[in-house]
Amino acid sequence: MLQLDKALIQARKAELESTKHALKHHFVGIDPIIDELMDCIQVWYLMPELLKRPVIVNLWGMTGVGKTDLVRQLVKHLHFQDRFAEVELSNIGQTSWSSSVSSVLDDYGFHNGKPCIVLFDEIQRFNTIDSKGEQLPQTKFMDFWELLSDGHLSKKQKDDLDSFLNEYYQRERNAQRRRSKGEKEDEDDSPGYISTWDAVNLKKALNLDMEVVDMLDITEEEMVSMILTAKRKKVIYEPINHTQTLILISGNLDDAFQMSHQAAEADVDADIFHAFTTKVTLMNIKDALLRKFRPEQVARFGNIHLVYPSLRKQDFHTLITREIHRVQTDTFGRTGIRLVTDVSMNQLIYRNGVFPVQGVRPLFSSVTDILEVNLSRLLLQALSDDIDTIHLSYSEARQAIVARLGDVTVEHPYVGRIDKIRQDNTQASVANISVHESGHAVAYMVLFGLVPLQLQSKVASSYASGFTFPHQLHRTRRTLLDMIKVYLAGGIAEELLFGHLEASTGRENDRERATELAMDYVRRYGFDDEFQATYTIEDYPHRMNTVVTDMDVEKMMMRLVSETKELLGQYVHCLHALSKALTEAGKLETDQVAAIAQQYDVAAEIKPEGHLHIADYDARLREPLVWRGRH
Incomplete structure (x- = not known):
């Protein structure tokens, strides 16, 4: 019978609580993840002897959100450094001299049945099926699945x-x-x-x-x-008993995060990305896993899946403030010189260091590039002149970092790397982009009754990823058709205001997505009355000939192009006014867009990011049934 050491359990509870506070102080924007993780490991840490199977916790998120670092900090604060292993499993190349999980854990001395922590990182590289669903040959680390099954590893040598x-x-x-x-x-x-x-x-x-x-x-x-x-x-x-092993699995599942492909996008509002990532569910994760692993393997990951959201604007601002404070503290500790910065430096770093999909790494790099590199030039002068304080700011008008050292003001010409790309856009390019983005915006407001949360034309990349839907749209036959029109509206707006010969190729990504939706409309969902079978099944015995649907998809696209032209023609004055305002300002806030729309009788509401646009099914169900046959 197990002996309950109440004093030890209370001490461990206090240590868990202390660890939770330390992690929340260290990380920004992931407090719910930390709370859930600490709850999941509580039994393992307090009384591991009770466990009959290992605790398996999966951490999923886009790059740079702190998955691996969270585990390392957890290990540090629980004082498990000597009982911790990081393992990267891969089907590509030679991961290590070992070819089995058992041999790796044996090398760490973890086969003694005592509690330990093992992180299997970047697990998406260990996929067992390819993009076509075909099984991949595997010879290494196959006992990983044995470990996940019940925490026991069979002995291969005696x-x-x-x-x-x-x-x-x-x-x-x-x-x-x-x-x-x-x-x-x-x-x-x-x-x-x-x-x-x-x-x-x-x-x-x-x-x-x-x-x-x-x-x-x-x-x-x-x-x-x-x-x-x-x-x-x-x-x-x-078998070797690992029931007291805490197994942490981490990876990037791009299939579960719709916006992960927009890694080079620096101008989309971070809050829009965040809103979409908060909608990723356990079922989305399992669907993504099924594209990389066999069903029986997905089952062994268990049901504890912690999904990291991307960082919000306020999270990035907090990180910038922390990093500046770190530089200030380090500078004073090394030189005795006090560094004072104003908000303009924070804004400069944000504009040039925040790529929402890439997480914190570009931001940290930009702090070094913008602040620390330029500061090093000033420290030498301050030390030479016995100056004890440096005041640092950024002047957008003069495009210079302005430093005040005592009574002397020094200006160092500087343009952020991403700002420079934005500024290289000529006024003609800005006008072109403004019309394109305004076309999307007008169609979106008319068809969905919602104001886009972001409208910007002075961007670092022209149409890099196509239009970004800022709200969550419940997909139906109608919304699919309307989404296609919104995608098409950017290029068509250029044709209406500049003539079809001057329409740019910036429509490429929009057209690709519109075509994908049209193909799904016909082949996947059966919304086209002429084709009711599913044409997207890939396994050979059930594969359909998609060629027969191609002409129907093309006719559908032609029809929707015509309807989108007609729609924008009806609201061409609103399109023109919005395009002019956007060209002049480079960026319009939501209330400014709504005000212009109202002037031209476009009814559109301002809703927060991630708002679910869905028909009032519940109200309709409560109404008396009046059957009129098929509509």
């Missing part, structure tokens, strides 16, 4: 014990022969203490809770007795 016994018995037999012949005993045949090499191997084979240095005091006869006892009890043949 030769060390028999080898030790055979050598011992051989020496004993040689000694007996010499004694029977009256010969002098050979020193090599006389019993002694086990060697360091034997101690290391036998400690693993017998799973002994002893230090190697203590085992050097064990005689060979005593070790033989221990081996024979273990053999009689059969314990050496039992």
